[in-house]
Amino acid sequence: MTAKKTSQTTAKKTNSAKSKADKATKANKAAKVNSPVDHSRDSKVKRMTRWLFWLMVKMTVIVLFVLFVYSIYLDGKVRDKFEGQRWQVPVQVFGTVEEYGLGSKLTIANLKQGLIANRYKKVTNVQRPGEFALSKNRAIIYRRAFDFGGGIEAAQQLTIDISNNKVAALYLNDQRVEQLRLEPLLLDRILPESKEDRVLVSLQAVPEKLLDTLLLVEDREFYFHYGVSPLGILRALYQNLLAGRTVQGGSTLTQQLVKNMFLTRDKTLWRKANEAIMALILEYRYSKDQLLEAYINEVYLGQHYANGIYGFGLAAEFYFGKSVQSLNSEQMAMLVGQVKGPSYYDPWRFPERTVERRDLVLRLMYQQEIISQREFEQALESPLSIRKKRRLRQQKFPAYLQLVKAELSRHLSEYQQQSGVRVFTGFSINQQMALQKSIDEQLPNLEKKSGSDLQIAMVVSDFKSGEVRALVGGKEAGYAGFNRALHAQRPIGxxxxxxxxxxxxxxxxxxxxxxxxxxxxxxxxxxxxxxxxxxxxxxxxxxxxxxxxxxxxxxxxxxxxxxxxxxxxxxxxxxxxxxxxxxxxxxxxxxxxxLNMSPMEINQLYIPLANQGVAEKSHAIERIVSARGETLWQFKALEQQIISTQAAYLLDYALNKVTVSGTARSLTWRVKDKRLAGKTGTTNDLRDSWFVGYDNDLLVTTWLGRDDNKPTKLTGSSGALVLFADFMNKVDAQSRHVNTPASVELVRFDNKSGHAVEQACDNSQLLPAVTTGLIYETQCERDPEQLKKKSWFEKLFGE
Incomplete structure (x- = not known):
């Protein structure tokens, strides 16, 4: 039994071993069978990886290509605007450039009046551009930087000494010179169809303190980045997270420029991407100074009813009624503070917010040593020095501007007028103000004398150059309606x-x-x-x-x-x-x-008579200059002798006699000790009162009448002449002086026959005449009545 069990046990072990061997063999077979299948899977993974890699490469190439093409498109867009007509800039219309040389006619009163009209500030100590100081015989003027047409001339200190109403000495930055000139008065800006108002300023004309403050607040790394600043974005993000709200932006000045100039204000990723690309393009294409100047003129700084306020040039005028060069530290701080939010920091609506923002900017200025501690403390204590009313001043000289616009449309197309051109005219602020003052003072008396409501038109021109110096189209100062000087066609009598x-x-x-x-x-x-x-x-x-x-x-x-x-x-x-x-x-x-003519047409008619026979075209515009300083159009003097000098002299002699013993003889006491010439004009039923007169420099045409064409009860001498005389007194008329031309001499004429005679006699007079071919009589023709009368000598001794 035991052996049998042992045998059975051995058999089981043997069978178990066989079973394990069979399993191992099957496993080996299975491994051999499965081995080729695993290799195939690895190959597929590798192929998939390789395919995905190349797909990414191709997609990247495509994306880069599309980005490249899109960048080319954006580059063209940027260049087209930045190098072309960046803005529809208003036409700037300036008055005459006042030039003074030794001996030039000038009074302290007129100089002061012109400077104040040009927004200069009277001070006791001149320190910055736009200021002036006066004494009895001296004027010190800190002239602002200005482009007279040949490039920007830096701000400079001028000194003018005046003696006996004439320039006695001139100094430029304490150096004696022979001639000086002041920048002209800006009469108005003619807005383009876009109604976008703007005052372009060059980088050189902007105070360095303002530029430093702007960069300090808006973009400290402006001169070191390439259009986009990652560090700036991270810094802004960190500050915003700390504050729990948006307190700082990460956009560079260049990005802000792109947003204002090229893009909408939509807050989308696509716009931000465009903004970054275009900023990089701008930085690549243009210098930092070019970009900063564009920003200075482009940035949005407020709203004037329906019109936006763009650029620091217009903002300075809008908020303070000053040029950008005349701003003080606190005013610069307020403007820079407006960049963050012009509506939120509106000084008329929210003065407390504005002061808080201004003071924050001032504190930064002080910390960076842009201003001293004393300036900082004084600025903090100062109130907002903004204009009392939001509305910008209305144009004061619309009648003259109508003439300018009419001429401008003949010289430039509407498109050219939108490219920031500057128009220089012959306008004289002193003569214009004297003209209006004469009307204000004299017209009420004339209306009382007439017993009716009168209207008026006056034109003042420099007859030697043809420049229209002043013009009034009606009795109401600043009235922009019907311009009688240009359009009223009246009989000229x-x-x-x-x-x-x-x-x-x-x-x-x-x-x-x-x-x-x-x-x-x-x-x-x-x-x-x-x-x-x-x-x-x-x-x-x-x-x-x-x-x-x-x-x-x-x-x-x-x-x-x-x-x-x-x-x-x-x-x-x-x-x-x-x-x-x-x-x-x-x-x-x-x-x-x-004949029916306008006062402007009459003025043209008399220019050759006053100018010794030389014709000159009456005009307002002297020169038109592009934004780049190129002369687009310039008046060309005719200087054409259309009347012989002899005939012109004789006619001038007669017109002088009109003011001495003729219909205008009241001028002998109205304008004392001045030699003038002129002609009165009166139409049927005393409907129109005219006077055209001139001294040695100016030709003045005056019309007085009623719009309903009813009688005025005034002749040329009792109406229009009164206004002429008052104006000539206000501008200090210069006595007429004309050189006698060749072949014209004083000749004695017999009053009875009208013939020239060689010997003097009682019934004769001396008159200028052309002596070429003139036939002389030997003696005067005696008056029969005189022959009947005998002198006491003849009665005593006989003939």
Whole structure:
């Protein structure tokens, strides 16, 4: 039994071993069978990995290619705007550039008036641009930086010494010079179609303190990053997390510029991506100074009703009524503080917030030593020095601006007018203010005398250059409506007479100032067959009068007789020669001023008469300069001698006599001790009162009348002349002085015959005349009445 059990046990072990061996063999077979399958899976993984890698490479290449192409598109967009017309900038219209040399006419009062109008501040100690100080005979002016058309001229200190109303000495930064000039008055900005107002300023014209403060607050690393600042973003994120709200932005100045200039204000990832790419492009393409200057002019700083305030140049004027160069430390701090949120820190609506923000900026300025401790303490104590009202000042000289706009449209297209051009004109602030003051003082008295509501138009020009210096289109100062100086077509009356007499004096072989003209009743037929019987103003006839007396006394009948002798076509030709453009219907009544003209047209007509026969085009605009300083258009002087110097001199002599003994003789006491020339004009029923007068520099045309064309009860001498005289006193008229031309001499003429005589006699007078071909009589023709009368000597001793 035991052996049997042992045998059975051995058999079981043997069977167990076989079973294990069989299992191992099967496992080996299974391993051999499964081994090729695992290798295949590894290969697939490797292939998948390789495919994904190359897919990523291709996708990256595609993305980079698309990004490259998109960057090219953005680059073109950036360059197109940044190098082209960046903004639709208003046209800036400036007055005349005041230039002073030794001996120039100038008074302290006029200089002060001009400086204040140009927003200079009167101080006791001149320290910064935009300030001036005055004593009895000296002016110290810190002139602001300005581009006169040849590049920016830095701010400089000027000193002008004045003696006897003339410039005695000139100094530039304490160095004596022969000539100085002040930047012109900005008359107005003509807004483009976008209605976007802006005052462009160059980087050189911006105070260094303002630039340092802006960079300190908005982008300290501006000159060191490449458009995007990762550290700045992280720093802003950290500060915002600490505060639990947004207290600091991570955008660089360049990114802000991109956002303002090229993109919308949508807060999306796509916009942020565009912003970053375009910032990098700007940094690559342009210098830091170019970008900073663009930012200075682009940044949004407030709202003026429907119009945005863009750039520090306009913001300085909007908030403080100053140029950016004239800002003090606290004003700079307030403007820089506005960058963060112009609406939130609106000084008119939220002054407390604005002061808090300003003081924070001031504290940063002090910490970085941009301002001293004393400046910091004074600035903290100062109130907000903003303008009292939000509304910007209305244009003060709309009538003159209408003339500028009319000329500008002839010289530049509308597109060119949107590229930031600067227009320099002949406008004189002193003469304009004197003109308006004369109207304010004298017109009420004239209206009282007339018993009616009167209107007025006046044009002042420099007849040597043709520049219109001042212009009034109505009695209301600053009225922008109907401009009577440019558009009121009124009968000109006797103002036409010098043109008639000019036609005679040019024919010196036939006529001279002593020529006798009939002054007898005449009847002429009009075009419709009706009889026309001209009469003199006083209703009298004198038989015969000398040519000069006919003009000096403004006699109608001799003028008509003279015009008919010359021929109506010749008279019309003379009127056109003087500068009248429209067609003229040649009829006898035109000889007495039945033509309708505007004051501006009359002013043009008299320029050659005042300018010794030299024609010049009357104009407001002298020069137009592009934003880059290129001259786009410049007035070219005609300097054309259209009247002989002899005829011009003789006519000027007669017009001077008008102001001494003729219809304008009241000027002898209204403007004392001044030699002037001019002509009165009065139309039928006293509907229009005219006077055109001139001294040695200025030509002034004055019209007075009613808009309803009813009588004014005023003649040219009792109405318009009064305003002319008051204006000439205010501008200190310069006595007329004209050189006698060759072949013109004083000649004695017999009053009875009108012939030149060699010897003096009782009934004769001395008059200038062209002596070429002049025939002299040996003696005067004796008056029969005088022959009957014997002197006591003749009665005692006989003849």
């Amino acid at each position: 006797s103002l036409i007479k010098p043109a008639v007499f000019l036609g005679a004096l040019e024919r010196y072989q036939r006529f001279n100032l002593a020529s006798l003209i009939d002054d007898k009743a005449i009847t002429l037929s009009s075009e419709d067959g009706q009889a026309w019987r001209p009469k003199n103003y006083d209703g009298k006839y004198r038989g015969q009068v000398h040519l000069i007396d006919a003009l000096v006394s403004s006699l109608n009948v001799p003028t008509v007789n003279l015009g008919m002798k010359l021929g109506l076509d010749n008279v019309a030709q003379a009127i056109h020669l003087l500068g009248y453009q429209d067609d003229i219907v040649t009829r006898p009544s035109m000889l007495l001023g039945s």
